[in-house]
Amino acid sequence: MSAAHPPRDPAATDGAAGRSHDPAATGGDATRPHDPAAADRDDTRSRVTLQVNGAPRDLTVDHRATLLDVLREDLGLTGAKKGCDHGQCGACTVLVDGRRANSCLLLAVAQDGAEVITVEGLAAGGELHPVQQAFLDRDAFQCGYCTPGQLCSAVGVFAEAAAGHPSHVTDPARPAGRGPVELTREEIRERLSGNLCRCGAYPNIVAAVEDVTR
Amino acid sequence: MKPYGYVRATSVEEATAAHAARPGARYLAGGTNLVDLMKHGVEEPGTLVDVSRLPLDTVEELPDGGLRVGATVRNSDLAAHPLVRERYPVLSQALLAGASGQLRNIATTGGNLLQRTRCPYFQDTAMPCNKREPGTGCGALEGVHRDHAVLGHSPHCVATHPSDMAVALAALDATVHLHGPDGERTVPVTGFHRSPGDHPERDTVIRPGELITSVVLPAATAGLPSAYRKARDRASYAFALASVAAVLDLADDGTVRGVGLAFGGLAHRPWRARLAETALLGATPTDRAIAHAVEAELGLAQPLRDNAFKVPLAHNLACRVLSELAADRP
Ligand SMILES: Cc1cc2nc3c(=O)[nH]c(=O)nc-3n(C[C@H](O)[C@H](O)[C@H](O)COP(=O)(O)OP(=O)(O)OC[C@H]3O[C@@H](n4cnc5c(N)ncnc54)[C@H](O)[C@@H]3O)c2cc1C
Ligand code: SF4
Ligand code: FES
Numbered sequence: 395m396s397a398a399h400p401p402r403d404p405a406a407t408d409g410a411a412g413r414s415h416d417p418a419a420t421g422g423d424a425t426r427p428h429d430p431a432a433a434d435r436d437d438t439r440s441r442v443t444l445q446v447n448g449a450p451r452d453l454t455v456d457h458r459a460t461l462l463d464v465l466r467e468d469l470g471l472t473g474a475k476k477g478c479d480h481g482q483c484g485a486c487t488v489l490v491d492g493r494r495a496n497s498c499l500l501l502a503v504a505q506d507g508a509e510v511i512t513v514e515g516l517a518a519g520g521e522l523h524p525v526q527q528a529f530l531d532r533d534a535f536q537c538g539y540c541t542p543g544q545l546c547s548a549v550g551v552f553a554e555a556a557a558g559h560p561s562h563v564t565d566p567a568r569p570a571g572r573g574p575v576e577l578t579r580e581e582i583r584e585r586l587s588g589n590l591c592r593c594g595a596y597p598n599i600v601a602a603v604e605d606v607t608r
Numbered sequence: 609m610k611p612y613g614y615v616r617a618t619s620v621e622e623a624t625a626a627h628a629a630r631p632g633a634r635y636l637a638g639g640t641n642l643v644d645l646m647k648h649g650v651e652e653p654g655t656l657v658d659v660s661r662l663p664l665d666t667v668e669e670l671p672d673g674g675l676r677v678g679a680t681v682r683n684s685d686l687a688a689h690p691l692v693r694e695r696y697p698v699l700s701q702a703l704l705a706g707a708s709g710q711l712r713n714i715a716t717t718g719g720n721l722l723q724r725t726r727c728p729y730f731q732d733t734a735m736p737c738n739k740r741e742p743g744t745g746c747g748a749l750e751g752v753h754r755d756h757a758v759l760g761h762s763p764h765c766v767a768t769h770p771s772d773m774a775v776a777l778a779a780l781d782a783t784v785h786l787h788g789p790d791g792e793r794t795v796p797v798t799g800f801h802r803s804p805g806d807h808p809e810r811d812t813v814i815r816p817g818e819l820i821t822s823v824v825l826p827a828a829t830a831g832l833p834s835a836y837r838k839a840r841d842r843a844s845y846a847f848a849l850a851s852v853a854a855v856l857d858l859a860d861d862g863t864v865r866g867v868g869l870a871f872g873g874l875a876h877r878p879w880r881a882r883l884a885e886t887a888l889l890g891a892t893p894t895d896r897a898i899a900h901a902v903e904a905e906l907g908l909a910q911p912l913r914d915n916a917f918k919v920p921l922a923h924n925l926a927c928r929v930l931s932e933l934a935a936d937r938p
């Protein structure tokens with residue numbers, strides 16, 4: 395499988411263009427058109443319902459399909475990117491039931507019933523999420539490949555810090571869950587370490603996230 | 609990847625029965641290790657038995673003051689649990705030193721304990737590897753092994769266990785609770801992972817079809833001063849080159865009444881440093897006494913061609929953590 399999904403060059407901004415649609419190359423289609431009857435007959439596929447950016451989506455998924463593949467290939471949501479496909483880069487980060495997660499390691503079938511928010515769903519009512527606006531204001535990207543993952547990850551970080559979740563750099567003597575953790579630059583850098591940026595736009599990414607917390 | 613079946617279990621019994629009934633069944637928890645290895649072709653399940661929604665997702669206070677951590681509690685939730693943070697700081701710190709925020713949100717207690725080695729030969733099906741395919745040889749022994757073991761390895765396998773959490777659990781004397789076809793049993797974390805010996809394909813003593821249901825943190829180590837420290841190639845989001853978990857209990861006169869010391873990144877299992885502990889028991893933990901004790905343990909080290917640096921690294925980490933804990937006493 396590693397040969398079928400070579401590490402993508404992050405400089406290629408259009409992630410959709412890079413994926414092979416040859417079933418032989420990917421070991422069979424990840425998913426097929428919604429066909430409930432076929433899914434019932436076949437123990438390699440299942441029907442699932444996902445709430446994606448607020449809308450229910452009924453799908454028949456091959457058990458091998460990751461959430462990332464389903465979002466990109468079936469639902470046309472190409473915001474979440476396939477960088478490494480192995481949990482090592484964060485480009486595929488989305489919010490699942492309000493928590494940030496690497497969609498490349500989540501099997502779609504196991505997410506049945508989940509609420510998924512992708513970068514396409516961050517802007518509410520045509521207004522950018524404050525962190526999206528801050529990325530624009532701070533010029534927090536170069537090629538933009540890592541950006542959707544950075545944005546979803548940052549939104550997850552705000553919730554985690556608000557809930558009082560500590561990080562590796564939080565004072566060990568600080569109890570958990572008692573009031574929000576202040577997002578200093580050090581905290582932001584640590585908490586966003588799961589999102590790599592091949593262009594090295596880190597200083598402006600940290601500054602943008604910091605702007606939102608002020 | 610070959611097609612496979614999928615079953616979502618709603619109870620422990622249903623999970624073990626589904627596992628027993630299907631050839632090539634594998635439990636799926638967060639999937640952050642299993643799905644990764646399936647993509648590499650290292651794992652080829654016939655059926656995935658999804659245990660991620662089992663009602664094992666809580667941290668419960670036990671009557672004796674210990675904590676029972678369900679197998680499906682997410683690593684992030686465990687690290688942020690107020691009682692874990694307060695009574696078992698080494699565990700919260702070890703979890704937070706591992707992986708990334710988004711991975712910890714997915715990864716579970718059971719899956720973390722059972723994650724496989726990160727040895728690159730193990731992950732590459734074109735390479736020889738006794739752990740993946742017994743009898744093919746160990747690619748790392750004379751190959752790339754800077755990240756590999758210095759303690760307890762065998763000529764058959766020099767891999768390390770990658771978990772940070774397990775190192776803290778070993779120092780805390782935690783126990784693993786299992787449910788299997790033959791009923792329930794409990795195994796101490798220190799006896800859960802194996803040394804490679806002649807059978808590197810077996811990481812742990814878990815039996816076929818057994819399900820981890822919980823991990824229990826004992827009352828005996830609750831509230832003791834404890835800490836975790838990890839050295840890695842970058843400041844965050846990297847596996848340990850070496851790490852140390854320490855729990856220190858000092859008597860009123862300042863001598864060591866109890867100590868749990870475990871190393872990560874050095875061996876096929878979390879390495880409980882019994883020699884160092886014995887040397888420290890009853891002693892006043894001066895910098896000198898600590899250094900001697902740690903030396904006694906690391907004297908067992910047999911580094912490979914390219915990883916001798918791990919020995920002084922682990923030594924310094926252990927001395928630092930222990931002396932900080934000794935100095936911190938109220
Ligand atoms: C890029 C990256 C970086 C990482 N960095 C670190 C790090 O620095 N430190 C660290 O400690 N870890 C690190 N990890 C590993 C991560 O912590 C593990 O992948 C995770 O803890 C596994 O948990 P899971 O629930 O996802 O397990 P899964 O992938 O679902 O399962 C792992 C194994 O456990 C079995 N299993 C799961 N639950 C049970 C159960 N209840 N009973 C019986 N068997 C079960 C599965 O069958 C499988 O064999 C990293 C992972 C990645 C991808
Ligand atoms: S060290 Fe172990 S896992 Fe790595 S190649 Fe050798 S046998 Fe395989
Ligand atoms: S694509 Fe790199 S972490 Fe998912």
Ligand code: FES
Binds near residue numbers: 534536540590592595
């Ligand atoms: S990878 Fe290019 S902007 Fe981050």
